[in-house]
Amino acid sequence: EAEVAQSPRYKITEKSQAVAFWCDPISGHATLYWYRQILGQGPELLVQFQDESVVDDSQLPKDRFSAERLKGVDSTLKIQPAELGDSAMYLCASAPGRGEYNEQFFGPGTRLTVL
Amino acid sequence: GEDVEQSLFLSVREGDSSVINCTYTDSSSTYLYWYKQEPGAGLQLLTYIFSNMDMKQDQRLTVLLNKKDKHLSLRIADTQTGDSAIYFCARQGYGGSQGNLIFGKGTKLSVKP
Numbered sequence: 689e690a691e692v693a694q695s696p697r698y699k700i701t702e703k704s705q706a707v708a709f710w711c712d713p714i715s716g717h718a719t720l721y722w723y724r725q726i727l728g729q730g731p732e733l734l735v736q737f738q739d740e741s742v743v744d745d746s747q748l749p750k751d752r753f754s755a756e757r758l759k760g761v762d763s764t765l766k767i768q769p770a771e772l773g774d775s776a777m778y779l780c781a782s783a784p785g786r787g788e789y790n791e792q793f794f795g796p797g798t799r800l801t802v803l
Numbered sequence: 804g805e806d807v808e809q810s811l812f813l814s815v816r817e818g819d820s821s822v823i824n825c826t827y828t829d830s831s832s833t834y835l836y837w838y839k840q841e842p843g844a845g846l847q848l849l850t851y852i853f854s855n856m857d858m859k860q861d862q863r864l865t866v867l868l869n870k871k872d873k874h875l876s877l878r879i880a881d882t883q884t885g886d887s888a889i890y891f892c893a894r895q896g897y898g899g900s901q902g903n904l905i906f907g908k909g910t911k912l913s914v915k916p
Contacts, residue, residue, distance in 0.1 A: 723903075729908055730807070730907050730908050736903055781846075789834065791851075793848075794846040795845050
């Protein structure tokens, strides 16, 4: 069964360092989402792509976060510099991107700890 | 208040039914969802309901939707220890079916043997 892949699964870094997370969506899925889940909370959208274009990045802290999906397939989320408050689970999801029902499939996430 | 609200904890005995409740403020969502998250894992879609439906049943799961009261519930029949997890209610955000999901804070279900 096709799955969304993410790496690394765990990342520990010191504040002010740069970190990057990678997501490989299910093949053929046009829509890709990055969510951040703080411990004890539900996931919140950071950025949404349709193919290689950003659809919604209104909640992305653009002074330190960047995201790209250059060829409309896999995606990278970067944080520079990392801050203590960035410690969270970063979840990637993909969806077919067409039709009325557009189920989102989630990857296993990357757990970031900033020391 | 929060856009999507859930009670934080629920404890049941194995074999009993579990009912997890959710309320939301925006009635424009086309679909409403229930996701399950096990410790350290991503989210798994359990079931969803279209906004013009009142009820949907899928094996041990029953979803009830009261659009007037903006209330959604998930009933798990014959709850097992393997059902212990965090359950998230979610609604579709802006952008129709392509929109992001807006989640509640999750209900932690504990099943005692």
